[in-house]
Amino acid sequence: MIFEKRTERIFLAIFFVVALCIPLFLEDNSFFVGKATTVLILAVFVMSLDFLVGRVGLVTLGHALFYGLGGYLFVILTPEYEAVNFWTYAIYIMAISALIALIVGVVVLRTSGIYFIMITLAISQMAYYFFFDSLEFGGNDGLFIFMKPETSIFGLSFLNLDNPSHFYYLALLAVLVTLLAIKIILRSRFGRIVEASRLNPERTEALGYNIFAFRLISYVIGSTLAAYAGLLFALQYGYVNPQFMTWEMSGTALVMSILGGLGTIYGAILGTLTYEGLQYVFEHMSEDWMLLMGGAIILMVLLLRKGLAGYLEKLLEK
Amino acid sequence: MSTELFFVQLINGIQYGLLLFLIASGLTLVFGVMGILNLAHGSMYMVGAYLVWYFVAVTGSFTASALLSAAIALGLGILIERLLIQRLYNRNHLDQVLLTIGMIFVFNSLQSILWGNDPYGVAVPEALSGSVPFTDNSSYPVYRIFAALICIAIAVALYFVVSKTRLGMLIRAGESNREMVEALGVNIKSLYTIVFAIGVMLAAVSGIIAAPMRSIVPGMGESVLITCFVVVVIGGMGSIKGAFVGALMVGIISTFATVLMPTLSNMIIYIFMILVLLVKPQGLFAK
Amino acid sequence: MANDIILETESLSKHWGGIKALDNISLQFRDRELHGVVGPNGAGKSTLLNMLCGTLNPTSGCIFHKGERIDGMKPWKFVRRGIGRSFQKTNIYAEVTCLENCAVAAQRRFTGSFNLFASRHANKLVREAAEKALCQVGLDRRIHTIAAEISYGEQRQLELAMVLATDPCILLLDEPMAGMGHEESLRIIELLNELKKTYSIVLVEHDMDAIFELSDQLTVLDNGTHLITGTVDQVRNEPQVKEAYLGKEEEEEAA
Numbered sequence: 001m002i003f004e005k006r007t008e009r010i011f012l013a014i015f016f017v018v019a020l021c022i023p024l025f026l027e028d029n030s031f032f033v034g035k036a037t038t039v040l041i042l043a044v045f046v047m048s049l050d051f052l053v054g055r056v057g058l059v060t061l062g063h064a065l066f067y068g069l070g071g072y073l074f075v076i077l078t079p080e081y082e083a084v085n086f087w088t089y090a091i092y093i094m095a096i097s098a099l100i101a102l103i104v105g106v107v108v109l110r111t112s113g114i115y116f117i118m119i120t121l122a123i124s125q126m127a128y129y130f131f132f133d134s135l136e137f138g139g140n141d142g143l144f145i146f147m148k149p150e151t152s153i154f155g156l157s158f159l160n161l162d163n164p165s166h167f168y169y170l171a172l173l174a175v176l177v178t179l180l181a182i183k184i185i186l187r188s189r190f191g192r193i194v195e196a197s198r199l200n201p202e203r204t205e206a207l208g209y210n211i212f213a214f215r216l217i218s219y220v221i222g223s224t225l226a227a228y229a230g231l232l233f234a235l236q237y238g239y240v241n242p243q244f245m246t247w248e249m250s251g252t253a254l255v256m257s258i259l260g261g262l263g264t265i266y267g268a269i270l271g272t273l274t275y276e277g278l279q280y281v282f283e284h285m286s287e288d289w290m291l292l293m294g295g296a297i298i299l300m301v302l303l304l305r306k307g308l309a310g311y312l313e314k315l316l317e318k
Numbered sequence: 319m320s321t322e323l324f325f326v327q328l329i330n331g332i333q334y335g336l337l338l339f340l341i342a343s344g345l346t347l348v349f350g351v352m353g354i355l356n357l358a359h360g361s362m363y364m365v366g367a368y369l370v371w372y373f374v375a376v377t378g379s380f381t382a383s384a385l386l387s388a389a390i391a392l393g394l395g396i397l398i399e400r401l402l403i404q405r406l407y408n409r410n411h412l413d414q415v416l417l418t419i420g421m422i423f424v425f426n427s428l429q430s431i432l433w434g435n436d437p438y439g440v441a442v443p444e445a446l447s448g449s450v451p452f453t454d455n456s457s458y459p460v461y462r463i464f465a466a467l468i469c470i471a472i473a474v475a476l477y478f479v480v481s482k483t484r485l486g487m488l489i490r491a492g493e494s495n496r497e498m499v500e501a502l503g504v505n506i507k508s509l510y511t512i513v514f515a516i517g518v519m520l521a522a523v524s525g526i527i528a529a530p531m532r533s534i535v536p537g538m539g540e541s542v543l544i545t546c547f548v549v550v551v552i553g554g555m556g557s558i559k560g561a562f563v564g565a566l567m568v569g570i571i572s573t574f575a576t577v578l579m580p581t582l583s584n585m586i587i588y589i590f591m592i593l594v595l596l597v598k599p600q601g602l603f604a605k
Numbered sequence: 606m607a608n609d610i611i612l613e614t615e616s617l618s619k620h621w622g623g624i625k626a627l628d629n630i631s632l633q634f635r636d637r638e639l640h641g642v643v644g645p646n647g648a649g650k651s652t653l654l655n656m657l658c659g660t661l662n663p664t665s666g667c668i669f670h671k672g673e674r675i676d677g678m679k680p681w682k683f684v685r686r687g688i689g690r691s692f693q694k695t696n697i698y699a700e701v702t703c704l705e706n707c708a709v710a711a712q713r714r715f716t717g718s719f720n721l722f723a724s725r726h727a728n729k730l731v732r733e734a735a736e737k738a739l740c741q742v743g744l745d746r747r748i749h750t751i752a753a754e755i756s757y758g759e760q761r762q763l764e765l766a767m768v769l770a771t772d773p774c775i776l777l778l779d780e781p782m783a784g785m786g787h788e789e790s791l792r793i794i795e796l797l798n799e800l801k802k803t804y805s806i807v808l809v810e811h812d813m814d815a816i817f818e819l820s821d822q823l824t825v826l827d828n829g830t831h832l833i834t835g836t837v838d839q840v841r842n843e844p845q846v847k848e849a850y851l852g853k854e855e856e857e858e859a860a
Contacts, residue, residue, distance in 0.1 A: 053412070059411075059412065107592065107596065110595070110596065110599050111595055111599045111600075112599075114349075114355065114411075114555055115551060115555070115595060115599060115600060115601070117355075118547055118548075118551040118591075118595075119551075119591070119592060119595050121544070121547065122547075122548065122551075122588040122591050122592055123588070123592065125544060125588050126585050126588040126589060126592075129584035129585045129588070130585060132584065133581050133582075133584055133585070247544065248540075251357075251419055254412075254415070254416075254419075255416055255419055258412055258413070258415075258416045259416070262412060288427045288430065288431050289427075290423045290424075290426055290427035290430075291423070291424055291427035291428065291431070293423050294420045294421065294422070294423025294424035294425075294426075294427065295420070295424060296420075297416060297417075297419065297420030297423065298402065298417060298420035298421065298424070301406070301413055301416045301417045301420065302402070302405055302417075305409075
């Protein structure tokens, strides 16, 4: 069983049942379905960050670099007025992102601790300004996606990405696959050494493991998942711009993952839902929703030691 | 580039670097002594600038406004440390990151509630409003020279406090050994409160000094925060000397880049920082 | 019956600025022998051990393993050559079970650790090796206990079990008996007596009785320099040693 905790199983069961039903009951409310899709895509991004920060021990403040990269790569690789195959290009984009993550990883993993936070931040800022200052890539306005790709596999097509409900299910599938992938990796033999390297790097090296290699591979995996989330986000809204890559984007994802319970993976979904839910409510309560949001974040840090997942586990375990 | 332009840019760069040092010194001091990464440090810079703008508008006197704003910042620092930061000393760094991100949200929206989102400017104080002739056909604003001198004065004062006084001795001891400071009979809690408040005040004072030179706009805190990160990382986190060297490097490099290679100017300090970290993964003056 | 030399140092030195933590040490460690290293605090014993396992790079001098020069290599490469070490300060994965601690150590021997899919619990050989190592040091009843929850002495035993689980040919042990109760120590002495028949062991230890009983060869370090290497009797009768080390000990005891 890859879901070890009862809380985890209960939460995920409820989440997937409710999530599966949402478009059925809200078929006509395409705004809400669209909003829900965005939240799911963000959850994929936050899960990939939670894996890196909470499980591998790589606190990155530059994760949004790959989120933006997923979007930019799609526009750069595809012809402007022709619907390409989604799956083919998703694979291309993830492969290129993985290669870029490998190169970036070799550089950033030379540092550790607070310097790792800073160098990841610096590299994503560099990418941000690269796209921001470039004319070819549309500068601050970014690039537009005029044709949504088609999604047939072996000639069979189930999903039409112009239909909000279909796009929603594509995002939900991404959540499921990401969750399973991360959980399977964490349980694997590779995951054992990754866990050991986080708990005690010195010891792990003294047991004969090249922890650099394990961290690098993990970094590539986390970054590639983030690129996939970014690709979905760009396709949903039909554009990509440098705002995808801001450090605020990385910072907000980090907030969501800590809020949910760092390293719990399912907590990343919980944190994303809570944060987005709170923001939605606060925005409707007051123009100054940031004050309420900031207050809520501060209160939660002070009151919840291990995030929302930690709180739920205290209630539900044993 | 003519020699004349070169020197003007060099002085601009040094002056910008000195200002960066003033902001970064607070960040690196708080990190070095308390081990806290204060992401809301940039917000304190913003608070300083807005406060001095507000008080100048009310009182008309820059000096009085500056002193009043600095005093309020000191009080704010004590308040934040006592109310919030103190509760997180036994938690991990990420909780501190989360808390200070929450503080950024709060300060940004308070700024927008209290003063709106229009950009503001503070007039240069009358006594400092002239220019010093530089060559036959160029001159340099007096206020900028004054600002640079103030930054140098504060840098010297900071050096003196840290290396020559009892407080400085405790700060240096606190960096290496918490227990030792406690064994000396010093209440580490008060020391931390003082250090954090000084850090906040340094950021606010930078905002005050910068106010007549730069426009006062929402989000000014975050952009300066990121630049300061670059500064302290190049210098070595926690090292005041490193912050000084790093700030001058960043100031000069980014000033020249704006003139020489405008398309790269935003990226150049990050590229520089990455190069430094590749050679010295702990910064130039790592402990 | 001289055994083969398996690990050798040649003029090994480590300087920290002007301080010579270790100066010009040439030693030979032989197969299936227990080589004790003693000396007062600050003699350089831990520095020596840290260089032998690759975590510290020597300032000058060389280290040879089976005739091949290995200094300057990464620590994890030392382990792959069969040089395993235990730490002076307990260094375990406190958050997971004792079995998992040893499984991390054993996994590298049996399967690829870059497998992203196969469950970490699936490989029987890893589990058996981990259990065997725990039984060897007498932790058979603690297999499923979280490492943070066992006693300090037991954690020292676990530390040793983890080294054994890597299946080394040379064991570098840094005060394995520090902080152990009398009975636990006896058990470890018995274990080491058993182990030295198959492994080569370098033992740094403060417990004099233990080290005199166990050592085939004994090296005395003082202040970073090499005083003498020989059998226990040779070392005991060396006047220089009495003066530098054993003398002090007696004085301490008298005081």
